Each structure stands twice: as structure tokens, then as C-alpha cells.
Amino acid sequence: MNEQLANQQIVILADDFTGANDAGVSLALAGMQVEVALMAGIARQAQAVIYNSDSRALSKDEAHARVVALIDDIITRHAPGWLVKKIDSTLRGNIGAEVAAMRQACNTAAVIVAPAFPAAGRTTHNGQCYVNGVLLTNTEFATDPKTPVTSADIGSLLEATCRYLKPADVAAALAEATIDAPQLLVVDAETDADLDAIIQQVMSAGVAPLLVGSAGLCDALARALSARKSSPVLAIVGSMSEIAQQQLAHASEHPRVARLLIDIETVFSGNPDSYRQQIVEALEQGKHCLVHTCPDAQARHQIEALCSRLGLSRSELGERICTFLADLTRDVLGEVTPAALYLSGGDVAVAVAKALGATGFRIHGQAAGCVPWGHFLGCEWQRPVMTKAGGFGDETTLLKVLHFIEEKSSD
Known part of the structure; x- marks a missing residue:
């Protein structure tokens, strides 16, 4: 060139x-x-x-x-x-x-x-x-x-x-x-x-x-x-609850949404580059990127078999997945700056906070029902962060969060 x-x-x-x-x-x-x-x-x-x-x-x-x-x-x-x-x-x-x-x-x-x-x-x-x-x-x-x-x-x-x-x-x-x-x-x-x-x-x-x-x-x-430049949200949905899956499906009706399913098998390969590239590309295109690990309602019933095959306890499997998602989030934020982070599932939220070096969380308000928003303390990431317990909210919750950030970005 x-x-x-x-x-x-x-x-x-x-x-x-x-x-x-x-x-x-x-x-x-x-x-x-x-x-x-x-x-x-x-x-x-x-x-x-x-x-x-x-x-x-x-x-x-x-x-x-x-x-x-x-x-x-x-x-x-x-x-x-x-x-x-x-x-x-x-x-x-x-x-x-x-x-x-x-x-x-x-x-x-x-x-x-x-x-x-x-x-x-x-x-x-x-x-x-x-x-x-x-x-x-x-x-x-x-x-x-x-x-x-x-x-x-x-x-x-x-x-x-x-x-x-x-x-x-x-x-x-x-x-x-x-x-x-x-x-x-x-x-x-x-x-x-x-x-x-x-x-x-x-x-x-x-x-x-x-x-x-x-x-x-x-x-x-x-x-x-x-x-497009100011409003995309990076959503990390670690929860496998049924309501979390309904929220993902409903939010997918938004015209600027990209969903990315993380294959659990790749969590143990130690190479998240392909996922990182896909997330960065979606965010640079102005799309809300919804990252999740649960492909369907049946997946949660297969956890026991997966743990047995991998020789891990449920707790150990969860920790590995959360660490993978947290490191992936940190690497993405090193390349692109979305308008906000949405973290669904308490373990995922804590893992991301630690990966970013946060020492605390300052609450500013509520983005939607059961979704507080605020800012991490003690780290470089200073854009809004929203957290939600996996089983909370209704099917419209995530879509309302996307609209909240879009409106906030246009103020």
C-alpha cells in the first residue's frame, strides 16, 4: 500500500x-x-x-x-x-x-x-x-x-x-x-x-x-x-438463567446489535483472539455487542456432564469461564472504547472489575429495573458500568439498558 x-x-x-x-x-x-x-x-x-x-x-x-x-x-x-x-x-x-x-x-x-x-x-x-x-x-x-x-x-x-x-x-x-x-x-x-x-x-x-x-x-x-460512534454497549452476559437468555433474545431485536456466543470448549484453548477481533469489529461499526456463553435453554442442563468430562467442579468451571470473559473484556477495551459496559452475573462482574484493576464501584443511579449503573474506582476505565444479577429483571431489561445508554450518549 x-x-x-x-x-x-x-x-x-x-x-x-x-x-x-x-x-x-x-x-x-x-x-x-x-x-x-x-x-x-x-x-x-x-x-x-x-x-x-x-x-x-x-x-x-x-x-x-x-x-x-x-x-x-x-x-x-x-x-x-x-x-x-x-x-x-x-x-x-x-x-x-x-x-x-x-x-x-x-x-x-x-x-x-x-x-x-x-x-x-x-x-x-x-x-x-x-x-x-x-x-x-x-x-x-x-x-x-x-x-x-x-x-x-x-x-x-x-x-x-x-x-x-x-x-x-x-x-x-x-x-x-x-x-x-x-x-x-x-x-x-x-x-x-x-x-x-x-x-x-x-x-x-x-x-x-x-x-x-x-x-x-x-x-x-x-x-x-x-x-454510531458514541453509543455502543459491550454486554458480557455470564448468567445462564432463563431470564438472561430471554433478555438476550429480546435485545437482539434492536437494529444495531451483534451477538457473539462463546463456545465453552474454547475457554480452555487459551486463545481468545478470534473473539476479541469480532467484538472490536462490532463495536467499531457502532453495534451493541452482546457476548454470552449459553447457546440455548438446554445448555444449563449439560453442565454436570461437561464438568465430569473436564475433571472440574462446577465452581472451578465457573471460575475459568469468568476469568476468560474478564481477560477478553480487558483486551477488547485496550483496542476500542464502547460507551458503556453491561455485566450480567455477579461472578462475571467481579472478575471483570478485578481484570480492569478496579478497587470499588461508585453508584450513580439505575439504568433499568434491577440494573444499577455507576463507575469503577481506581482503574482507567471511567465510562458507565451497569451490573445485573443473572435472574433479575424481565425480558425487556437489556433492551432498556441499550436505550438508556443511547439517550445518555446523545445528551
């Missing part, structure tokens, strides 16, 4: 300097390091890098050539998780030429075009752009002295075959997109919630299309990434 290659979370290409700054504000407010590059040819290490092509007032051919050259340079220096073409919310500039240039350079299977900026009064309906409820071509932007807008129809300005969609249809359309059958998708948005839905649909589809939009779409992306 090129030594200059920087794995950026977000790379944005704007067509003017003020637009570049507008695109980056919400990302900075979300806690990211954001840089606007005034020239190409320099590797940037920020979490979000915004380039300015300064091409809004150029001819179509000049704008196309400039964007192709710039995006080629960007691709050699960055491997963005998100690539965004920032455009003006009133469609000024060379939208068709610049989006075509981006598609050509990136060879992407799908492009999402959503120029709406509801907070500034710019909305789209049936592929038409409106400013404060007035069709774009009936506003002052149609007679802009430098870059007048000739059409309110987004597809006409793109000068390409496109599909017009509502936010709820995005994921299905992305599933149909391939390199051989690329999709240019113009998506309506009349509220911030619509823009949020577009980003969520993209995330749920598991693909990374080229995003084309104004600061409104950038704001929605910042909101989504901020939520």
Missing part, C-alpha cells in the same frame, strides 16, 4: 470554498477532526477531509476535467469509507458534469443524489427542487448573475438516466445496483428526518455508494456517524 495512503472516514469534494466549509461544520461538531484542503497533492490525516475543486463557475468541460484530475489524486491518497460530492442546495454550478466525472473516476455501482437542505428551506419533491415552498426556477436563483439555474428538475441537470425515489426505497434500489447495471438515484427529502432515513437506508444496505448532496446530507451523515 502507498505509504501516503490515509484511511479516511469521510472524503468530500466541494465545488467552492464556502461550500466546503459548510459541509464540514456538522462533522466537526460531531467530534471529528476536519480539514479543508486548498490544494491537491498533500496527504491529509484528518478523520474528514474536504477538497475544493473551485469549479462552480467553470464551463462544463473545464469542470469535468478538473474534477477527474482531483478525484484521481484523492483516490491515490485516501481510502474513504464515505465519499461525498458536495453540491449547492439550489443546484447552481456544473452538477451534471461533476457527478459524471465522479462516477467515471470511481466506477461506482450506485450514486445517491439528495440535494435538499430543509434547515435552510431547500426541499425536493418528485425530483423537483423548491426554496421555501417555491419552485426553484421561480426564485432569484434562476437569474443568478454568475451561475443561473436553468431547471428545477434534478434529473435534467444531471443529464443522465436516473430513478426518482422516496427515502424508504433506497436500500432496495441499492441492492439492485451493480457495476454492469449502475444506478443513479435521485431521492426526495422534505425534512431532516428524510435525510436521516436516506443515510440509515444506505447503512442498512451495507454498501458504500457515492453520495451527492448539500450541507443537509452532510449533516445527516454526521448525525448518523456520531450516533
Whole structure:
């Protein structure tokens, strides 16, 4: 890999300097390091890098050539998780030429075009752009002295075959997109919630299309990434009680949950690396990771046979499992920082506390029924910790805990 290659979370290409700054504000407010590059040819290490092509007032051919050259340079220096073409919310500039240039350079299977900026009064309906409820071509932007807008129809300005969609249809359309059958998708948005839905649909589809939009779409992306970044919970469920298993099953209905079953046999292999990697990956993706050792209701009835086969007492088996989970938790926290820890089962909670070097626990309140929350004392881990006795609560308890942390993280 090129030594200059920087794995950026977000790379944005704007067509003017003020637009570049507008695109980056919400990302900075979300806690990211954001840089606007005034020239190409320099590797940037920020979490979000915004380039300015300064091409809004150029001819179509000049704008196309400039964007192709710039995006080629960007691709050699960055491997963005998100690539965004920032455009003006009133469609000024060379939208068709610049989006075509981006598609050509990136060879992407799908492009999402959503120029709406509801907070500034710019909305789209049936592929038409409106400013404060007035069709774009009936506003002052149609007679802009430098870059007048000739059409309110987004597809006409793109000068390409496109599909017009509502936010709820995005994921299905992305599933149909391939390199051989690329999709240019113009998506309506009349509220911030619509823009949020577009980003969520993209995330749920598991693909990374080229995003084309104004600061409104950038704001929605910042909101989504901020939520993913700040709120995941690492839940260590050592209890084999029936209610604990019901709580796991109910919490799995949450849209951002990953469950990881620890095979008891591997507890004695002394190699937790695979589990550690899976947990870290889930948390870095913003998913709540629920780690447990009980595969089903029958497992608890097989403990006696397992102890006999391993030559251990029930107490010795429990200690080995708790130590394994505690060491695994400590190693995970050495690589990634979730929003909170949830420890179900008293023995597991004590083992994790010892592995982290905690000397005590300061109680602050209750996250859900039968679930106190607070902070460990005397150790580096200073984010919230929630503990629950294995048999306490009802089936909704763990899900309520996840919601509690999400709300606390958004305060």
C-alpha cells in the first residue's frame, strides 16, 4: 500500500470554498477532526477531509476535467469509507458534469443524489427542487448573475438516466445496483428526518455508494456517524438463567446489535483472539455487542456432564469461564472504547472489575429495573458500568439498558 495512503472516514469534494466549509461544520461538531484542503497533492490525516475543486463557475468541460484530475489524486491518497460530492442546495454550478466525472473516476455501482437542505428551506419533491415552498426556477436563483439555474428538475441537470425515489426505497434500489447495471438515484427529502432515513437506508444496505448532496446530507451523515460512534454497549452476559437468555433474545431485536456466543470448549484453548477481533469489529461499526456463553435453554442442563468430562467442579468451571470473559473484556477495551459496559452475573462482574484493576464501584443511579449503573474506582476505565444479577429483571431489561445508554450518549 502507498505509504501516503490515509484511511479516511469521510472524503468530500466541494465545488467552492464556502461550500466546503459548510459541509464540514456538522462533522466537526460531531467530534471529528476536519480539514479543508486548498490544494491537491498533500496527504491529509484528518478523520474528514474536504477538497475544493473551485469549479462552480467553470464551463462544463473545464469542470469535468478538473474534477477527474482531483478525484484521481484523492483516490491515490485516501481510502474513504464515505465519499461525498458536495453540491449547492439550489443546484447552481456544473452538477451534471461533476457527478459524471465522479462516477467515471470511481466506477461506482450506485450514486445517491439528495440535494435538499430543509434547515435552510431547500426541499425536493418528485425530483423537483423548491426554496421555501417555491419552485426553484421561480426564485432569484434562476437569474443568478454568475451561475443561473436553468431547471428545477434534478434529473435534467444531471443529464443522465436516473430513478426518482422516496427515502424508504433506497436500500432496495441499492441492492439492485451493480457495476454492469449502475444506478443513479435521485431521492426526495422534505425534512431532516428524510435525510436521516436516506443515510440509515444506505447503512442498512451495507454498501458504500457515492453520495451527492448539500450541507443537509452532510449533516445527516454526521448525525448518523456520531450516533454510531458514541453509543455502543459491550454486554458480557455470564448468567445462564432463563431470564438472561430471554433478555438476550429480546435485545437482539434492536437494529444495531451483534451477538457473539462463546463456545465453552474454547475457554480452555487459551486463545481468545478470534473473539476479541469480532467484538472490536462490532463495536467499531457502532453495534451493541452482546457476548454470552449459553447457546440455548438446554445448555444449563449439560453442565454436570461437561464438568465430569473436564475433571472440574462446577465452581472451578465457573471460575475459568469468568476469568476468560474478564481477560477478553480487558483486551477488547485496550483496542476500542464502547460507551458503556453491561455485566450480567455477579461472578462475571467481579472478575471483570478485578481484570480492569478496579478497587470499588461508585453508584450513580439505575439504568433499568434491577440494573444499577455507576463507575469503577481506581482503574482507567471511567465510562458507565451497569451490573445485573443473572435472574433479575424481565425480558425487556437489556433492551432498556441499550436505550438508556443511547439517550445518555446523545445528551
